[in-house]
Amino acid sequence: MKIQDIEMCDSEFVHTEAVGGIKEKMPAEESFYDLADLFKVFGDSTRIKILWALENAEMCVCDISAALAMTQSAISHQLRILKQANLVKNRRDGKAVYYSLSDSHVKLIIDQGLDHINE
Amino acid sequence: MKIQDIEMCDSEFVHTEAVGGIKEKMPAEESFYDLADLFKVFGDSTRIKILWALENAEMCVCDISAALAMTQSAISHQLRILKQANLVKNRRDGKAVYYSLSDSHVKLIIDQGLDHINE
DNA sequence: TGAACATTTGAACAACTGTTCATATATATA
DNA sequence: TATATATATGAACAGTTGTTCAAATGTTCA
Structure with missing residues (x-):
């Protein structure tokens, strides 16, 4: 699914700014998979x-x-x-x-x- | 499956003693499920x-x-x-x-x- | 080497899980 | 009240997972 297809909510400036900040800091996709795979074992x-x-x-x-x-x-x-x-x-x-x-x-x-x- | 159905290995006394000790100390079945369920979420x-x-x-x-x-x-x-x-x-x-x-x-x-x- | 034992492995099957799609609920505002 | 927006929910489907069964591998000892 493309990012463009995601429906956006009309949130105040505060929200969209926070979302943008998080997107920048987000670790590589692989890191999340590795971590999830570890916990899957438990x-x-x-x-x-x-x-x-x-x-x-x-x-x-x-x-x-x-x-x-x-x-x-x-x-x-x-x-x-x-x-x-x-x-x-x-x-x-x-x-x-x-x-x-x-x-x-x-x-x-x-x-x-x-x-x-x-x- | 019944415990009696489990094939036993002919281990030395040390092993069977350890196994027996663990069985006694083993927490309730439910505790293991609860813990596994928590990690499943992660x-x-x-x-x-x-x-x-x-x-x-x-x-x-x-x-x-x-x-x-x-x-x-x-x-x-x-x-x-x-x-x-x-x-x-x-x-x-x-x-x-x-x-x-x-x-x-x-x-x-x-x-x-x-x-x-x-x- | 051959028999006995301990462990590993692969295939198969049922049970479980995450996403999608459609729809329902809840809240705010005109 | 009617409309728009935000979130929640249920059914369905594909993909994943854990156990079982049968068979293979590896090790010891006679």
């Missing part, structure tokens, strides 16, 4: 559960699926998404692959979310 | 753009749609979702309805997300 209860479990201890796929009572395939698919988003890292030890949180942002973001909910 | 670029715009100034629906070059209907639908999640509040002034961020958590969560991306 937006699934299975993934939240996995992240919560990994806050306590490093675990292998099999342990996580036992702890959350879900199939190992479902967990593996979700771990892949978490890994792609750089929220978890992993290491292989023999047959098992151990996952852990990749940095402290993960816990901070979740805690901020909890703060907002418990208000 | 997981859309249109809504992120709206929140970003409102960080600068209170704006009416018409201004936001002009600033983001999107139809007023699409913006209104998204504002409804943001309102339900308590991320924005609004006030009516004549014909216009002005929206603003409802509390400081919004900015904090977004900033943590940006921190994670710019790493």
Whole structure:
């Protein structure tokens, strides 16, 4: 859709000035997509559960699926998404692959979310 | 699916103990859903753009749609979702309805997300 | 090497989500 | 009241997402 097609409201000068200022300062389209994509990863209860479990201890796929009572395939698919988003890292030890949180942002973001909910 | 149906891995004692401990400490299922639902709201670029715009100034629906070059209907639908999640509040002034961020958590969560991306 | 175990992967399907279009509601003003 | 403007809402449609099932990959150990 073209910008010209957007219907404009007849707002006072103050509004149109504010709108213009925002348009200039607006970050690249890509930044918004990247940020939304990050939060999308947090937006699934299975993934939240996995992240919560990994806050306590490093675990292998099999342990996580036992702890959350879900199939190992479902967990593996979700771990892949978490890994792609750089929220978890992993290491292989023999047959098992151990996952852990990749940095402290993960816990901070979740805690901020909890703060907002418990208000 | 029943917990009994989950295939168990023959991990060492350490693992099963960790799994058991986590199961006991695990918050109510509902908490995970609530948290995921909150992040789901942040997981859309249109809504992120709206929140970003409102960080600068209170704006009416018409201004936001002009600033983001999107139809007023699409913006209104998204504002409804943001309102339900308590991320924005609004006030009516004549014909216009002005929206603003409802509390400081919004900015904090977004900033943590940006921190994670710019790493 | 072959058997057993842990994890990953791909295809398929149902469920969910965001935008559009048409229409309804609400407010101000002539 | 009638008209114009601002916002909200419902239905519909395409696109996306999470789980399941089946099969492949990788690792250990006899």
